[in-house]
Amino acid sequence: MMPRAKLAQQKRDAVSALLDGRSLPAGGAWATKARKAAEARLRDMGLPVRRDEYWRYTDPRRLTEATVQPGQLHPQGDDAPVFDAIDRVKLVFVDGVFDPAASDAPELAGVEITPLAEAARTDLHWARDLYGTLEARSQNPVQRPLASLNTSYATEGMLIRVTGVAARPVALIYQRKNEAAEAMTHHLIRLEQGAELTILEDGPVAARYNQVMEVDLGEGAVLNHVRTQGRDHERAGVTHLFAQLDAQAQLKSFTLSANGALTRNEAVIWLDGADGAAHIAGATVGDGAFHHDDTVFINHAAPRCDSRQVFKKVLRHGAVGVFQGKILVDQVAQLTDGYQISQSLLLDENAQFLAKPELEIYADDVKCSHGSTSGEIDQSQLFYLRARGLPEDQAKLLLVLAFLSEALEEIADPALADDLRDKMEAWLKRRG
Amino acid sequence: MLEINNLHCELEEDTDVKILKGLSLTINPGEVHAIMGPNGSGKSTLSYVLSGRDGYEVTEGSATLEGADLLEMEPEERAAAGLFLAFQYPVEIPGVGNMTFLRTAVNSQRKARGEDELSAGEFLKLVRAKAKELQIDADMLKRPVNVGFSGGEKKRNEILQMAMLEPKMCILDETDSGLDVDAMKLVSDGVNALRDAGRSFLVITHYQRLLNHIKPDVVHIMSEGRIIKTGGPELALEVEENGYGDLLAEAQS
Numbered sequence: 156m157m158p159r160a161k162l163a164q165q166k167r168d169a170v171s172a173l174l175d176g177r178s179l180p181a182g183g184a185w186a187t188k189a190r191k192a193a194e195a196r197l198r199d200m201g202l203p204v205r206r207d208e209y210w211r212y213t214d215p216r217r218l219t220e221a222t223v224q225p226g227q228l229h230p231q232g233d234d235a236p237v238f239d240a241i242d243r244v245k246l247v248f249v250d251g252v253f254d255p256a257a258s259d260a261p262e263l264a265g266v267e268i269t270p271l272a273e274a275a276r277t278d279l280h281w282a283r284d285l286y287g288t289l290e291a292r293s294q295n296p297v298q299r300p301l302a303s304l305n306t307s308y309a310t311e312g313m314l315i316r317v318t319g320v321a322a323r324p325v326a327l328i329y330q331r332k333n334e335a336a337e338a339m340t341h342h343l344i345r346l347e348q349g350a351e352l353t354i355l356e357d358g359p360v361a362a363r364y365n366q367v368m369e370v371d372l373g374e375g376a377v378l379n380h381v382r383t384q385g386r387d388h389e390r391a392g393v394t395h396l397f398a399q400l401d402a403q404a405q406l407k408s409f410t411l412s413a414n415g416a417l418t419r420n421e422a423v424i425w426l427d428g429a430d431g432a433a434h435i436a437g438a439t440v441g442d443g444a445f446h447h448d449d450t451v452f453i454n455h456a457a458p459r460c461d462s463r464q465v466f467k468k469v470l471r472h473g474a475v476g477v478f479q480g481k482i483l484v485d486q487v488a489q490l491t492d493g494y495q496i497s498q499s500l501l502l503d504e505n506a507q508f509l510a511k512p513e514l515e516i517y518a519d520d521v522k523c524s525h526g527s528t529s530g531e532i533d534q535s536q537l538f539y540l541r542a543r544g545l546p547e548d549q550a551k552l553l554l555v556l557a558f559l560s561e562a563l564e565e566i567a568d569p570a571l572a573d574d575l576r577d578k579m580e581a582w583l584k585r586r587g
Numbered sequence: 588m589l590e591i592n593n594l595h596c597e598l599e600e601d602t603d604v605k606i607l608k609g610l611s612l613t614i615n616p617g618e619v620h621a622i623m624g625p626n627g628s629g630k631s632t633l634s635y636v637l638s639g640r641d642g643y644e645v646t647e648g649s650a651t652l653e654g655a656d657l658l659e660m661e662p663e664e665r666a667a668a669g670l671f672l673a674f675q676y677p678v679e680i681p682g683v684g685n686m687t688f689l690r691t692a693v694n695s696q697r698k699a700r701g702e703d704e705l706s707a708g709e710f711l712k713l714v715r716a717k718a719k720e721l722q723i724d725a726d727m728l729k730r731p732v733n734v735g736f737s738g739g740e741k742k743r744n745e746i747l748q749m750a751m752l753e754p755k756m757c758i759l760d761e762t763d764s765g766l767d768v769d770a771m772k773l774v775s776d777g778v779n780a781l782r783d784a785g786r787s788f789l790v791i792t793h794y795q796r797l798l799n800h801i802k803p804d805v806v807h808i809m810s811e812g813r814i815i816k817t818g819g820p821e822l823a824l825e826v827e828e829n830g831y832g833d834l835l836a837e838a839q840s
Contacts, residue, residue: 534641539678542638543688543748544666544696553691557682557731 157206166201170300173202173219180310182275185283193287193306200300209297212477212509213448217391217417218301218363224416225335226362226389237357237383237578241570243326244268250331251338251361252311257330265319266352271312271341282314285343289369289397293423297452302395302421305367309341312367317350317376329358331387338364346376346404353568356382363391370398372406374428379567380408383578384418388443391417396435402428402457409566410437411575412447413582419448426453426460426488436465436565438575440582441474441506448477449497455488455518464495467562469555469583470506478527481513488518495525500532500558552583588787589614589637589756594648596636602644606632608812609648614756617784621798622791623823624809625831630791631675633809634760638672639665652756667699669755673745673762680732685744688732689714693751717750721777739770746777757781758789763797775800795827808834
């Protein structure tokens with residue numbers, strides 16, 4: 156074993172090498188201050204390596220190495236479009252850069268939308284208070300250096316502040332035009348007391364990308380977040396959703412993910428006010444040499460909050476699925492209701508599912524449950540369907556969809572859930 | 588309709604376990620046959636072998652449906668050819684809506700037979716009418732297949748599938764198990780409504796009471812993988828009265 160100090164030094168050296176010759180992006184006073192602080196955090200932590208407990212199941216090298224491995228651009232129309240029938244404000248990013256010409260006018264009653272590139276030059280108070288704040292908060296108890304890297308070097312992203320009930324969803328749409336582009340986006344979302352918003356994300360971001368979304372929900376605010384990560388097979392992506400919730404606020408986040416060489420989706424949620432609710436869910440389809448990692452940390456820091464984690468993965472042909480999920484219940488968080496389930500359906504012997512569910516509870520009157528399972532298609536269900544006349548392939552498809560649908564049920568809006576179900580079915584039918 | 592000749596089968600994973608040992612049976616169109624017998628006589632295995640469940644190896648004999656070799660077909664091909672098994676233990680399938688399942692099943696079979704698929708409207712009209720007869724409410728149609736259904740609801744759901752799929756040869760595997768008197772009447776009425784000159788039934792049961800409702804033309808007694816006695820409805824009454832003991836002794840002597 157390498158001594159700890161030596162490993163830590165190597166990680167720091169790796170950061171220095173990565174940042175060598177780069178300088179922090181130009182910006183106004185608040186942005187520069189936040190970036191400098193984040194860079195200092197990053198230099199202190201070093202780059203993640205597989206030796207880190209938090210990266211035990213997922214090798215981060217592809218996210219940290221000097222060169223970006225290019226990813227083939229899929230022709231337009233290769234994927235079934237998603238959210239097309241949903242009336243939404245479209246904000247388009249091309250290779251990680253906001254493209255106003257391709258976007259809708261950012262006008263929606265009760266919603267202020269400002270690109271980060273523009274906001275960083277002005278004095279936007281709410282953004283100043285939020286940018287990098289939750290990322291910094293997320294560094295304890297587990298270090299997330301890639302998020303600090305993002306805070307310090309991201310120049311693109313969308314800042315969205317909501318003061319009312321948004322009539323339409325805001326959609327962040329990612330497009331790729333460059334095979335080897337690397338993208339770093341940092342979004343901020345602040346919902347004032349009682350505000351409501353649905354935020355959608357879809358499309359291939361870049362060959363390699365690092366995203367942070369910091370979410371601050373005021374009392375009674377409701378945010379629905381639904382995203383898809385598509386069939387851009389060679390992508391290497393890490394995303395971070397950081398959210399703090401005031402009393403009675405509600406957050407629902409759902410991710411549909413297919414393939415990708417390496418995808419790590421982290422979510423860190425703080426239930427800071429009483430009676431809040433956070434539901435984080437995901438459905439993953441992995442077929443081939445793909446690696447998908449969901450890493451979730453939910454901190455119950457106030458009484459009577461409710462949290463759910465529901466993750467379903469269908470894997471075959473060497474695909475690897477990872478789930479690390481933790482519920483931490485502080486001493487004050489009495490009457491917490493915490494639920495966590497992670498399940499995989501392994502369609503052949505070459506697929507692998509690694510799960511690390513954790514509960515840490517300091518309050519004495521709570522209800523928390525967690526479960527993790529790994530299995531194959533149920534033969535008695537398959538026979539039942541076939542005995543009613545369904546061909547084997549169709550019966551299997553139906554069972555796979557049924558398996559994933561429990562996660563889809565976590566989506567609040569049935570129209571969005573139906574849309575994703577169709578998308579999922581199209582993906583599954585194209586496999587094989 | 589169904590012709591079974593000298594059928595032998597054993598368990599795939601333990602070939603020492605022989606279950607069917609030369610079973611022969613002929614069911615003509617429009618006939619209702621009942622098979623009765625003690626536990627372990629191979630009644631349910633017969634239904635699985637006919638419908639194509641994995642795990643059994645047929646070592647000898649044949650089974651044909653209207654002359655077509657059943658044993659060569661996949662389970663879904665047997666279904667499309669007109670064979671239907673009402674399961675003793677209908678399987679719960681979370682995440683699949685009962686209605687979706689029914690429509691997919693009906694249309695898969697139609698497609699396999701080269702017929703046009705039913706439109707959503709036609710299907711809905713049909714399923715509502717049939718469900719009503721079986722006192723299956725809209726909620727049961729919406730719920731996932733058999734999930735949270737009571738024993739009686741599961742069996743009614745089986746009969747609904749049978750009514751929708753309109754098979755030629757229906758095998759009912761202990762459909763009376765777990766049913767109270769009212770549910771038994773509902774299920775039997777559902778079955779009787781489907782009786783016609785072109786459709787045959789094989790009713791597998793432990794008890795005579797189901798046969799009060801679904802009146803058989805022929806009753807077979809099965810033991811140790813074979814039919815040991817065949818007769819009319821009175822044979823079932825005899826079993827009810829005296830048990831299987833005398834019949835088994837008679838067969839052995």
